[in-house]
Amino acid sequence: MSDYSEKLKASAEEAGRIAADYLPENKGLAAELMESMAYSVNNGGKRLRPVLLLESFRACGGEKELEKMLVEPYMAALEYIHSYSLVHDDLPEMDNDMYRRGKLTTHAKFGHAQGVLAGDGLLNYAYETAGKAFQNAMASGNETALRRTIGAFNVLTNKAGAYGMVGGQSVDVALTGKSIDAPTLEYIYENKTSALIEAALMIGGILAGADEERIALLEKIGSACGRAFQIKDDILDETGTLEEIGKPVHSDLNNNKTTYVTLFGLEKAREDAENLCLRAEKMLGSFCSSDSFLSWLIAYMTKRVK
Numbered sequence: 001m002s003d004y005s006e007k008l009k010a011s012a013e014e015a016g017r018i019a020a021d022y023l024p025e026n027k028g029l030a031a032e033l034m035e036s037m038a039y040s041v042n043n044g045g046k047r048l049r050p051v052l053l054l055e056s057f058r059a060c061g062g063e064k065e066l067e068k069m070l071v072e073p074y075m076a077a078l079e080y081i082h083s084y085s086l087v088h089d090d091l092p093e094m095d096n097d098m099y100r101r102g103k104l105t106t107h108a109k110f111g112h113a114q115g116v117l118a119g120d121g122l123l124n125y126a127y128e129t130a131g132k133a134f135q136n137a138m139a140s141g142n143e144t145a146l147r148r149t150i151g152a153f154n155v156l157t158n159k160a161g162a163y164g165m166v167g168g169q170s171v172d173v174a175l176t177g178k179s180i181d182a183p184t185l186e187y188i189y190e191n192k193t194s195a196l197i198e199a200a201l202m203i204g205g206i207l208a209g210a211d212e213e214r215i216a217l218l219e220k221i222g223s224a225c226g227r228a229f230q231i232k233d234d235i236l237d238e239t240g241t242l243e244e245i246g247k248p249v250h251s252d253l254n255n256n257k258t259t260y261v262t263l264f265g266l267e268k269a270r271e272d273a274e275n276l277c278l279r280a281e282k283m284l285g286s287f288c289s290s291d292s293f294l295s296w297l298i299a300y301m302t303k304r305v306k
């Protein structure tokens with residue numbers, strides 16, 4: 001398989017630029033809020049979700065002229081939702097982490113209240129940004145583009161909310177310190193982690209005009225990939241160092257959390273992550289070359305080292 005590391009670097013930088021460009025201007029009485037939102041977005045994430053969204057759009061044959069009109073606002077919106085979730089997850093009321101990506105977390109830098117508000121601001125601004133795709137489609141008079149945007153918006157709101165990421169996080173928080181069985185852990189991972197990865201792939205497909213069968217397949221690929229990604233996160237929490245992963249290690253242990261590693265042990269965790277990755281690659285292979293950037297990206301995400 002080709003090595004797409006350089007392409008990922010360039011794509012992630014471009015996705016970071018897009019996310020930065022759509023941010024609100026840092027001025028006015030609420031300038032500190034804007035600054036804390038920008039700090040949360042512009043501090044070096046891997047940008048995997050917006051890159052996945054764009055590559056799914058391309059793999060599904062999306063038209064080039066729709067990239068700026070529809071795809072870019074959704075890339076920014078998804079990265080804002082991801083960023084807000086990390087900001088809130090780091091708060092003292094949740095994981096109480098002071099470092100992320102090797103830098104102070106948002107609440108550690110701006111104070112707890114401003115940390116809550118930076119997350120709130122980003123969540124709401126994500127939907128304002130996705131709304132720009134509606135405005136662009138309306139202004140162009142392209143009804144197909146408008147229909148696709150509505151479908152994408154439904155997926156974004158659903159996967160980010162109570163039936164997706166927030167639901168998963170809520171069960172995770174409620175059961176912290178309690179013993180969790182395998183199906184419950186599966187529910188948490190499916191929603192807390194996979195939901196946004198599913199959203200990335202599905203929104204890319206919907207904006208490209210893919211049919212329902214393809215969208216359902218993209219959801220399954222996102223589910224397998226997301227679960228492998230989360231198991232890898234558990235492994236890194238156990239075996240990594242602060243320098244390697246940019247955040248404190250043993251956070252799960254210190255927060256008394258059941259993880260895939262505590263439930264099944266390191267060896268099985270590694271084996272299951274690998275199998276989920278293979279399953280995702282196989283499903284993707286039904287419509288996408290095994291030597292494509294998207295296939296490489298899915299494999300990279302599930303074998304990540306940070």
Ligand code: GRG
Binds near residue numbers: 048
């Ligand atoms: C607070 C509603 C709410 C949700 C939080 C995302 C999340 C749910 C919690 C963060 C903790 C965690 C382990 C989440 C699992 C997903 C994950 C590994 C997120 C980190 O994603 P990366 O590695 O982050 O893509 P970067 O830093 O690259 O942007």
